[in-house]
Amino acid sequence: MATQTKHVPKAHASEQPFKYPLEKPFAEPDWNRFPGYKGVSQKDWETALWQRQHSVKNLRELKAALGGHLTDDLAADIERDQKERATMSILVPPHMINMMNEGDLRHDPVRRYMLPAFSDRHTEWPNHPKASRDSLHEADMWAAEGLTHRYPTKVLAELLQTCPQYCGHCTRMDLVGNDVPQVEKVKFSSQPKDRYAGMLEYLKKTPSVRDVVVSGGDVANVPIAQLEAFVSALLEIPNIRDIRLATKGLMGLPQHFLQDEVLKGLERISKKAWERGVDIAVHTHVNHANQVTPLLGKAVRKLLEMGFRDVRNQGVLLRSVNTTPKDLLELAFSLLDYAKIMPYYFYICDIIPNSEHWRVSVGEAQKLQHDIMGYLPGFATPRVTVDVPFVGKRWIHQLKEYDREKGISYWTKNYRTGIESKDPDALTKTYVYYDPVYTLPEAGQRWWRSHPDGN
Numbered sequence: 001m002a003t004q005t006k007h008v009p010k011a012h013a014s015e016q017p018f019k020y021p022l023e024k025p026f027a028e029p030d031w032n033r034f035p036g037y038k039g040v041s042q043k044d045w046e047t048a049l050w051q052r053q054h055s056v057k058n059l060r061e062l063k064a065a066l067g068g069h070l071t072d073d074l075a076a077d078i079e080r081d082q083k084e085r086a087t088m089s090i091l092v093p094p095h096m097i098n099m100m101n102e103g104d105l106r107h108d109p110v111r112r113y114m115l116p117a118f119s120d121r122h123t124e125w126p127n128h129p130k131a132s133r134d135s136l137h138e139a140d141m142w143a144a145e146g147l148t149h150r151y152p153t154k155v156l157a158e159l160l161q162t163c164p165q166y167c168g169h170c171t172r173m174d175l176v177g178n179d180v181p182q183v184e185k186v187k188f189s190s191q192p193k194d195r196y197a198g199m200l201e202y203l204k205k206t207p208s209v210r211d212v213v214v215s216g217g218d219v220a221n222v223p224i225a226q227l228e229a230f231v232s233a234l235l236e237i238p239n240i241r242d243i244r245l246a247t248k249g250l251m252g253l254p255q256h257f258l259q260d261e262v263l264k265g266l267e268r269i270s271k272k273a274w275e276r277g278v279d280i281a282v283h284t285h286v287n288h289a290n291q292v293t294p295l296l297g298k299a300v301r302k303l304l305e306m307g308f309r310d311v312r313n314q315g316v317l318l319r320s321v322n323t324t325p326k327d328l329l330e331l332a333f334s335l336l337d338y339a340k341i342m343p344y345y346f347y348i349c350d351i352i353p354n355s356e357h358w359r360v361s362v363g364e365a366q367k368l369q370h371d372i373m374g375y376l377p378g379f380a381t382p383r384v385t386v387d388v389p390f391v392g393k394r395w396i397h398q399l400k401e402y403d404r405e406k407g408i409s410y411w412t413k414n415y416r417t418g419i420e421s422k423d424p425d426a427l428t429k430t431y432v433y434y435d436p437v438y439t440l441p442e443a444g445q446r447w448w449r450s451h452p453d454g455n
Protein backbone atom coordinates (compact mmCIF):
# COMPACT_ATOMS: atom_id res chain seq x y z
CA MET A 1 0.00 0.00 0.00
CA ALA A 2 1.41 3.42 -1.00
CA THR A 3 2.28 5.68 1.90
CA GLN A 4 0.72 9.11 1.81
CA THR A 5 3.09 12.11 1.95
CA LYS A 6 1.94 14.80 4.30
CA HIS A 7 3.08 18.43 3.96
CA VAL A 8 3.56 19.77 7.43
CA PRO A 9 3.19 23.56 7.29
CA LYS A 10 6.44 25.07 8.40
CA ALA A 11 6.51 28.60 7.01
CA HIS A 12 6.04 31.49 9.39
CA ALA A 13 6.51 35.21 9.43
CA SER A 14 10.20 36.09 9.74
CA GLU A 15 12.17 39.04 10.90
CA GLN A 16 12.53 41.29 7.84
CA PRO A 17 14.72 44.24 6.92
CA PHE A 18 11.48 46.26 6.74
CA LYS A 19 8.84 45.79 9.42
CA TYR A 20 5.14 45.83 8.63
CA PRO A 21 2.59 46.89 9.94
CA LEU A 22 3.49 50.55 10.12
CA GLU A 23 4.19 51.83 13.58
CA LYS A 24 3.53 55.54 13.14
CA PRO A 25 -0.03 56.52 14.11
CA PHE A 26 -2.19 57.88 11.30
CA ALA A 27 -3.60 61.15 12.59
CA GLU A 28 -3.68 64.81 11.60
CA PRO A 29 -0.84 66.39 13.64
CA ASP A 30 -2.03 69.03 16.12
CA TRP A 31 -1.31 72.45 14.60
CA ASN A 32 -1.66 74.14 18.00
CA ARG A 33 1.95 73.18 18.73
CA PHE A 34 3.09 75.94 16.35
CA PRO A 35 2.93 79.47 17.82
CA GLY A 36 1.54 80.87 14.55
CA TYR A 37 -1.38 78.42 14.49
CA LYS A 38 -2.22 78.25 18.19
CA GLY A 39 -5.97 78.58 18.67
CA VAL A 40 -6.85 78.21 14.97
CA SER A 41 -10.23 76.49 14.82
CA GLN A 42 -10.74 73.21 12.97
CA LYS A 43 -13.19 75.05 10.71
CA ASP A 44 -10.55 77.60 9.67
CA TRP A 45 -7.88 74.94 9.33
CA GLU A 46 -10.06 72.93 6.99
CA THR A 47 -10.92 75.96 4.85
CA ALA A 48 -8.93 76.27 1.63
CA LEU A 49 -9.11 80.07 1.62
CA TRP A 50 -7.73 80.27 5.18
CA GLN A 51 -4.87 77.96 4.19
CA ARG A 52 -4.06 80.01 1.09
CA GLN A 53 -4.25 83.31 2.96
CA HIS A 54 -1.91 82.02 5.66
CA SER A 55 0.60 80.27 3.39
CA VAL A 56 4.17 81.17 4.29
CA LYS A 57 5.81 83.32 1.58
CA ASN A 58 8.93 84.67 3.24
CA LEU A 59 11.22 84.36 6.25
CA ARG A 60 9.19 86.80 8.34
CA GLU A 61 6.04 84.71 7.90
CA LEU A 62 7.99 81.51 8.50
CA LYS A 63 9.30 82.90 11.78
CA ALA A 64 5.78 83.96 12.78
CA ALA A 65 4.45 80.46 12.05
CA LEU A 66 7.22 78.48 13.70
CA GLY A 67 8.21 80.87 16.49
CA GLY A 68 11.10 79.60 18.62
CA HIS A 69 11.10 76.24 16.81
CA LEU A 70 12.93 78.00 13.98
CA THR A 71 16.41 78.70 15.30
CA ASP A 72 18.19 81.87 14.18
CA ASP A 73 20.93 79.90 12.47
CA LEU A 74 18.45 77.84 10.42
CA ALA A 75 16.49 80.97 9.53
CA ALA A 76 19.70 82.68 8.35
CA ASP A 77 20.67 79.53 6.42
CA ILE A 78 17.33 79.46 4.58
CA GLU A 79 17.56 83.20 3.92
CA ARG A 80 21.04 82.83 2.43
CA ASP A 81 19.79 79.99 0.25
CA GLN A 82 17.00 82.16 -1.10
CA LYS A 83 19.55 84.82 -2.06
CA GLU A 84 22.28 82.61 -3.50
CA ARG A 85 21.02 79.19 -4.54
CA ALA A 86 17.24 78.72 -4.55
CA THR A 87 15.48 78.23 -7.86
CA MET A 88 12.00 78.52 -6.30
CA SER A 89 10.56 81.16 -4.01
CA ILE A 90 9.04 80.22 -0.65
CA LEU A 91 5.41 79.15 -0.60
CA VAL A 92 4.25 76.61 1.99
CA PRO A 93 0.64 76.21 3.17
CA PRO A 94 0.12 75.77 6.93
CA HIS A 95 -1.08 72.23 6.19
CA MET A 96 2.44 71.41 4.97
CA ILE A 97 4.18 73.26 7.81
CA ASN A 98 2.13 71.00 10.08
CA MET A 99 3.84 67.92 8.59
CA MET A 100 7.21 69.06 9.95
CA ASN A 101 8.86 67.93 13.15
CA GLU A 102 9.09 71.14 15.14
CA GLY A 103 11.67 69.55 17.45
CA ASP A 104 14.23 69.02 14.67
CA LEU A 105 13.49 71.26 11.73
CA ARG A 106 17.04 71.08 10.46
CA HIS A 107 16.75 67.37 9.73
CA ASP A 108 13.07 67.28 8.94
CA PRO A 109 12.48 65.69 5.51
CA VAL A 110 9.67 68.04 4.48
CA ARG A 111 11.63 71.13 5.56
CA ARG A 112 14.63 69.85 3.63
CA TYR A 113 12.85 69.99 0.31
CA MET A 114 10.25 72.72 0.81
CA LEU A 115 12.53 75.17 2.65
CA PRO A 116 16.08 74.33 1.56
CA ALA A 117 18.96 75.86 3.51
CA PHE A 118 22.26 76.99 1.99
CA SER A 119 24.24 74.48 4.06
CA ASP A 120 22.01 71.60 2.85
CA ARG A 121 23.57 71.97 -0.61
CA HIS A 122 26.79 70.27 -1.58
CA THR A 123 29.76 72.57 -0.99
CA GLU A 124 31.97 71.61 -3.93
CA TRP A 125 29.27 70.53 -6.38
CA PRO A 126 26.05 72.40 -5.62
CA ASN A 127 25.44 72.31 -9.35
CA HIS A 128 26.20 69.68 -12.00
CA PRO A 129 28.20 71.10 -14.94
CA LYS A 130 25.51 69.75 -17.27
CA ALA A 131 22.55 71.15 -15.29
CA SER A 132 20.06 73.26 -17.20
CA ARG A 133 16.92 75.21 -16.40
CA ASP A 134 14.52 73.25 -18.59
CA SER A 135 16.48 70.03 -18.25
CA LEU A 136 13.80 67.91 -19.94
CA HIS A 137 13.47 70.39 -22.83
CA GLU A 138 9.74 70.58 -22.34
CA ALA A 139 9.48 74.04 -23.87
CA ASP A 140 11.60 72.95 -26.86
CA MET A 141 8.94 70.33 -27.49
CA TRP A 142 5.91 72.62 -27.33
CA ALA A 143 3.49 71.89 -30.16
CA ALA A 144 1.41 74.85 -29.02
CA GLU A 145 2.42 77.21 -26.20
CA GLY A 146 2.42 75.12 -22.99
CA LEU A 147 1.68 71.81 -24.76
CA THR A 148 4.69 69.47 -24.72
CA HIS A 149 4.57 66.68 -27.30
CA ARG A 150 7.41 64.34 -26.35
CA TYR A 151 5.99 60.82 -26.50
CA PRO A 152 4.18 59.33 -29.50
CA THR A 153 0.69 59.10 -28.00
CA LYS A 154 0.67 61.47 -25.05
CA VAL A 155 1.11 65.14 -24.32
CA LEU A 156 1.58 67.39 -21.32
CA ALA A 157 -0.65 70.46 -21.07
CA GLU A 158 0.82 73.14 -18.78
CA LEU A 159 -2.24 75.20 -17.98
CA LEU A 160 -0.65 77.75 -15.68
CA GLN A 161 2.59 78.75 -13.99
CA THR A 162 1.62 78.65 -10.33
CA CYS A 163 1.01 76.11 -7.55
CA PRO A 164 -0.38 76.32 -4.00
CA GLN A 165 3.11 75.34 -2.80
CA TYR A 166 6.58 75.73 -4.28
CA CYS A 167 9.00 72.82 -3.95
CA GLY A 168 12.72 73.51 -3.82
CA HIS A 169 13.51 70.76 -6.35
CA CYS A 170 10.83 71.67 -8.91
CA THR A 171 11.79 70.26 -12.28
CA ARG A 172 9.78 73.00 -13.98
CA MET A 173 11.71 75.75 -12.18
CA ASP A 174 12.23 77.46 -15.55
CA LEU A 175 8.53 78.13 -15.98
CA VAL A 176 6.82 77.74 -12.62
CA GLY A 177 6.65 80.18 -9.73
CA ASN A 178 7.92 83.66 -8.99
CA ASP A 179 11.26 85.10 -10.04
CA VAL A 180 14.04 84.55 -7.50
CA PRO A 181 17.49 86.19 -7.42
CA GLN A 182 18.97 83.19 -9.30
CA VAL A 183 16.21 82.73 -11.88
CA GLU A 184 14.03 85.00 -13.92
CA LYS A 185 11.17 82.74 -14.97
CA VAL A 186 9.97 82.26 -18.52
CA LYS A 187 6.51 83.77 -18.93
CA PHE A 188 3.76 82.53 -21.20
CA SER A 189 3.20 85.07 -23.94
CA SER A 190 -0.51 84.41 -24.48
CA GLN A 191 -3.61 84.66 -22.33
CA PRO A 192 -4.94 81.40 -20.82
CA LYS A 193 -8.01 81.41 -23.09
CA ASP A 194 -5.93 81.65 -26.26
CA ARG A 195 -3.36 79.19 -24.99
CA TYR A 196 -5.98 76.57 -24.14
CA ALA A 197 -7.60 77.09 -27.54
CA GLY A 198 -4.24 76.52 -29.23
CA MET A 199 -3.73 73.28 -27.30
CA LEU A 200 -7.20 71.97 -28.13
CA GLU A 201 -6.75 72.89 -31.77
CA TYR A 202 -3.52 70.86 -31.95
CA LEU A 203 -5.11 67.86 -30.24
CA LYS A 204 -8.09 67.90 -32.62
CA LYS A 205 -5.84 67.65 -35.63
CA THR A 206 -3.44 65.07 -34.10
CA PRO A 207 -5.27 61.74 -33.84
CA SER A 208 -2.10 59.91 -32.75
CA VAL A 209 -2.44 61.55 -29.32
CA ARG A 210 -4.77 59.71 -26.94
CA ASP A 211 -3.50 60.75 -23.50
CA VAL A 212 -3.29 64.20 -21.93
CA VAL A 213 -1.61 65.05 -18.65
CA VAL A 214 -3.27 68.27 -17.49
CA SER A 215 -0.73 70.01 -15.33
CA GLY A 216 1.02 73.29 -14.69
CA GLY A 217 2.05 74.37 -12.20
CA ASP A 218 -0.70 72.62 -10.33
CA VAL A 219 -4.31 72.17 -11.40
CA ALA A 220 -5.33 73.08 -7.81
CA ASN A 221 -4.63 76.68 -8.89
CA VAL A 222 -6.83 76.56 -11.98
CA PRO A 223 -10.27 77.98 -11.10
CA ILE A 224 -12.61 75.01 -11.19
CA ALA A 225 -14.84 76.54 -13.90
CA GLN A 226 -11.79 76.91 -16.19
CA LEU A 227 -10.55 73.43 -15.42
CA GLU A 228 -13.97 71.97 -16.09
CA ALA A 229 -14.27 73.83 -19.39
CA PHE A 230 -10.83 72.66 -20.54
CA VAL A 231 -11.31 69.00 -19.56
CA SER A 232 -14.81 69.03 -20.97
CA ALA A 233 -13.41 70.26 -24.28
CA LEU A 234 -10.81 67.48 -24.19
CA LEU A 235 -13.62 64.99 -23.70
CA GLU A 236 -15.21 66.23 -26.94
CA ILE A 237 -12.12 65.16 -28.91
CA PRO A 238 -12.68 61.55 -30.02
CA ASN A 239 -9.00 60.56 -29.98
CA ILE A 240 -8.52 61.49 -26.29
CA ARG A 241 -8.94 58.31 -24.22
CA ASP A 242 -6.99 59.07 -21.04
CA ILE A 243 -6.83 62.24 -18.98
CA ARG A 244 -4.69 62.73 -15.90
CA LEU A 245 -4.98 65.77 -13.68
CA ALA A 246 -1.64 66.55 -12.00
CA THR A 247 -1.75 68.13 -8.58
CA LYS A 248 0.61 68.13 -5.66
CA GLY A 249 -1.98 70.38 -4.01
CA LEU A 250 -4.06 67.27 -3.33
CA MET A 251 -1.48 66.52 -0.62
CA GLY A 252 -0.30 70.06 0.17
CA LEU A 253 -3.74 71.65 0.25
CA PRO A 254 -6.36 68.87 0.37
CA GLN A 255 -8.79 71.50 1.66
CA HIS A 256 -9.02 72.78 -1.92
CA PHE A 257 -10.42 69.45 -3.09
CA LEU A 258 -12.95 69.30 -0.26
CA GLN A 259 -14.76 72.50 -1.28
CA ASP A 260 -18.33 72.04 -2.52
CA GLU A 261 -17.78 74.00 -5.74
CA VAL A 262 -14.65 72.04 -6.59
CA LEU A 263 -16.26 68.70 -5.78
CA LYS A 264 -19.26 69.50 -7.94
CA GLY A 265 -17.07 70.51 -10.88
CA LEU A 266 -14.91 67.40 -10.56
CA GLU A 267 -17.97 65.21 -10.30
CA ARG A 268 -19.35 66.62 -13.56
CA ILE A 269 -15.99 66.01 -15.24
CA SER A 270 -15.87 62.46 -13.93
CA LYS A 271 -19.43 61.73 -15.04
CA LYS A 272 -18.80 63.03 -18.53
CA ALA A 273 -15.58 60.99 -18.78
CA TRP A 274 -17.47 57.87 -17.70
CA GLU A 275 -20.22 58.46 -20.27
CA ARG A 276 -17.61 58.84 -23.01
CA GLY A 277 -15.62 55.80 -21.89
CA VAL A 278 -12.57 57.95 -21.14
CA ASP A 279 -10.38 57.16 -18.14
CA ILE A 280 -9.76 60.08 -15.85
CA ALA A 281 -7.33 59.90 -12.95
CA VAL A 282 -5.44 62.21 -10.62
CA HIS A 283 -1.67 62.14 -10.30
CA THR A 284 -0.19 63.56 -7.15
CA HIS A 285 3.27 64.08 -5.72
CA VAL A 286 3.96 62.89 -2.18
CA ASN A 287 7.58 62.45 -1.13
CA HIS A 288 7.39 61.35 2.49
CA ALA A 289 5.13 59.25 4.73
CA ASN A 290 4.68 62.26 7.05
CA GLN A 291 2.74 63.90 4.23
CA VAL A 292 0.03 61.25 4.14
CA THR A 293 -2.65 62.73 6.39
CA PRO A 294 -6.31 61.98 7.11
CA LEU A 295 -7.38 65.09 5.16
CA LEU A 296 -5.53 63.77 2.10
CA GLY A 297 -7.25 60.40 2.58
CA LYS A 298 -10.63 62.14 2.79
CA ALA A 299 -10.07 64.08 -0.44
CA VAL A 300 -8.92 60.96 -2.30
CA ARG A 301 -11.95 59.00 -1.14
CA LYS A 302 -14.22 61.71 -2.59
CA LEU A 303 -12.45 61.47 -5.96
CA LEU A 304 -12.74 57.70 -6.06
CA GLU A 305 -16.39 57.80 -4.99
CA MET A 306 -17.23 60.15 -7.85
CA GLY A 307 -15.67 57.78 -10.39
CA PHE A 308 -12.07 58.85 -10.87
CA ARG A 309 -10.32 55.72 -12.03
CA ASP A 310 -7.37 56.11 -9.71
CA VAL A 311 -5.19 58.47 -7.73
CA ARG A 312 -1.52 57.70 -8.34
CA ASN A 313 1.63 59.02 -6.78
CA GLN A 314 4.68 60.23 -8.66
CA GLY A 315 7.27 60.96 -6.00
CA VAL A 316 10.78 62.27 -6.47
CA LEU A 317 13.82 60.59 -4.92
CA LEU A 318 15.51 63.23 -2.79
CA ARG A 319 18.58 62.47 -0.74
CA SER A 320 18.03 63.05 3.00
CA VAL A 321 14.30 63.10 2.37
CA ASN A 322 13.32 59.63 1.17
CA THR A 323 16.27 57.68 -0.21
CA THR A 324 16.34 54.68 2.08
CA PRO A 325 14.28 51.54 1.47
CA LYS A 326 12.53 52.23 4.80
CA ASP A 327 11.55 55.76 3.71
CA LEU A 328 10.16 54.49 0.41
CA LEU A 329 8.31 51.52 1.85
CA GLU A 330 6.79 53.56 4.68
CA LEU A 331 5.62 56.07 2.13
CA ALA A 332 4.24 53.46 -0.26
CA PHE A 333 2.40 51.56 2.49
CA SER A 334 1.02 54.81 3.97
CA LEU A 335 -0.30 55.82 0.55
CA LEU A 336 -1.92 52.45 0.02
CA ASP A 337 -3.25 51.70 3.48
CA TYR A 338 -4.35 55.15 4.57
CA ALA A 339 -5.11 57.14 1.48
CA LYS A 340 -5.99 54.67 -1.31
CA ILE A 341 -3.27 56.23 -3.47
CA MET A 342 -1.38 53.95 -5.84
CA PRO A 343 2.39 54.22 -5.42
CA TYR A 344 3.36 54.54 -9.05
CA TYR A 345 6.74 56.13 -9.78
CA PHE A 346 9.75 57.48 -8.02
CA TYR A 347 11.82 59.68 -10.30
CA ILE A 348 15.42 60.64 -9.78
CA CYS A 349 15.43 64.40 -9.22
CA ASP A 350 16.21 66.05 -12.58
CA ILE A 351 19.48 67.82 -13.40
CA ILE A 352 18.32 71.35 -12.74
CA PRO A 353 20.64 73.99 -11.28
CA ASN A 354 21.69 73.55 -7.65
CA SER A 355 19.90 70.23 -7.20
CA GLU A 356 22.97 68.04 -6.70
CA HIS A 357 22.59 67.45 -2.98
CA TRP A 358 19.15 65.95 -3.61
CA ARG A 359 20.04 63.76 -6.58
CA VAL A 360 21.04 60.13 -6.30
CA SER A 361 23.16 58.26 -8.84
CA VAL A 362 21.62 55.75 -11.23
CA GLY A 363 23.46 53.01 -9.29
CA GLU A 364 21.95 54.14 -5.99
CA ALA A 365 18.51 54.28 -7.58
CA GLN A 366 18.93 50.74 -8.96
CA LYS A 367 19.74 49.52 -5.46
CA LEU A 368 16.67 51.25 -4.05
CA GLN A 369 14.49 49.53 -6.64
CA HIS A 370 16.01 46.20 -5.64
CA ASP A 371 15.53 46.82 -1.95
CA ILE A 372 11.83 47.67 -2.14
CA MET A 373 10.84 44.69 -4.28
CA GLY A 374 8.63 41.97 -2.81
CA TYR A 375 7.00 43.86 0.04
CA LEU A 376 4.15 45.57 -1.76
CA PRO A 377 1.65 43.99 -4.13
CA GLY A 378 3.17 43.93 -7.62
CA PHE A 379 0.59 46.40 -8.93
CA ALA A 380 1.55 48.85 -6.17
CA THR A 381 5.32 48.46 -6.27
CA PRO A 382 6.58 51.84 -7.47
CA ARG A 383 8.94 51.87 -10.43
CA VAL A 384 12.11 53.82 -9.95
CA THR A 385 12.64 55.83 -13.11
CA VAL A 386 14.90 58.41 -14.61
CA ASP A 387 13.76 61.06 -17.04
CA VAL A 388 16.53 61.10 -19.61
CA PRO A 389 16.75 64.34 -21.62
CA PHE A 390 15.48 63.89 -25.20
CA VAL A 391 14.33 60.35 -24.31
CA GLY A 392 11.75 60.43 -21.54
CA LYS A 393 11.03 58.07 -18.70
CA ARG A 394 13.15 54.91 -18.51
CA TRP A 395 12.99 52.28 -15.81
CA ILE A 396 16.19 52.53 -13.87
CA HIS A 397 17.62 49.23 -15.11
CA GLN A 398 17.00 49.94 -18.81
CA LEU A 399 20.30 51.61 -19.56
CA LYS A 400 22.55 50.41 -22.36
CA GLU A 401 25.94 51.22 -20.83
CA TYR A 402 27.12 52.73 -17.59
CA ASP A 403 30.49 54.38 -17.00
CA ARG A 404 30.47 54.26 -13.22
CA GLU A 405 33.76 56.13 -12.93
CA LYS A 406 32.57 59.26 -14.70
CA GLY A 407 28.96 58.69 -13.69
CA ILE A 408 27.63 58.73 -17.24
CA SER A 409 24.88 56.34 -18.27
CA TYR A 410 23.83 55.78 -21.89
CA TRP A 411 20.23 55.21 -22.92
CA THR A 412 18.39 54.32 -26.09
CA LYS A 413 14.85 54.90 -27.22
CA ASN A 414 12.28 53.45 -29.54
CA TYR A 415 10.28 56.52 -30.63
CA ARG A 416 10.89 60.01 -31.87
CA THR A 417 10.06 63.03 -29.75
CA GLY A 418 8.04 65.82 -31.30
CA ILE A 419 11.18 67.60 -32.58
CA GLU A 420 12.95 64.67 -34.23
CA SER A 421 10.81 63.83 -37.23
CA LYS A 422 13.74 64.66 -39.53
CA ASP A 423 16.57 63.18 -37.45
CA PRO A 424 17.67 59.92 -39.15
CA ASP A 425 19.74 58.92 -36.10
CA ALA A 426 17.13 59.54 -33.39
CA LEU A 427 16.42 55.86 -32.86
CA THR A 428 19.95 54.53 -33.15
CA LYS A 429 22.05 56.95 -31.15
CA THR A 430 22.53 56.87 -27.37
CA TYR A 431 21.52 59.61 -24.97
CA VAL A 432 23.39 60.49 -21.79
CA TYR A 433 22.48 60.97 -18.18
CA TYR A 434 24.83 62.19 -15.43
CA ASP A 435 25.26 61.06 -11.83
CA PRO A 436 26.14 63.62 -9.16
CA VAL A 437 29.92 64.09 -9.27
CA TYR A 438 30.41 63.73 -5.51
CA THR A 439 28.99 60.17 -5.65
CA LEU A 440 31.78 59.05 -8.04
CA PRO A 441 35.02 57.28 -7.18
CA GLU A 442 37.99 59.63 -6.71
CA ALA A 443 39.24 59.08 -10.29
CA GLY A 444 35.87 60.15 -11.69
CA GLN A 445 35.73 63.23 -9.51
CA ARG A 446 39.25 64.14 -10.69
CA TRP A 447 38.10 63.81 -14.30
CA TRP A 448 35.22 66.23 -13.74
CA ARG A 449 37.49 68.70 -11.95
CA SER A 450 39.75 68.75 -14.98
CA HIS A 451 36.82 68.81 -17.45
CA PRO A 452 34.50 71.29 -15.75
CA ASP A 453 32.23 71.55 -18.81
CA GLY A 454 32.04 67.77 -19.12
CA ASN A 455 33.60 67.64 -22.63
Ligand code: SF4
Pocket (backbone or CB within 6 Å): 162, 163, 165, 166, 167, 169, 170, 171, 172, 176, 216, 217, 218, 248, 249, 285
Ligand atom coordinates in the same frame (compact mmCIF):
# COMPACT_ATOMS: atom_id res chain seq x y z
S1 SF4 B 1 3.89 71.41 -7.10
FE1 SF4 B 1 4.99 70.47 -8.82
S2 SF4 B 1 5.09 72.10 -10.37
FE2 SF4 B 1 4.59 73.06 -8.40
S3 SF4 B 1 6.54 73.67 -7.52
FE3 SF4 B 1 6.08 71.64 -6.71
S4 SF4 B 1 7.09 70.24 -8.12
FE4 SF4 B 1 6.95 72.21 -9.16
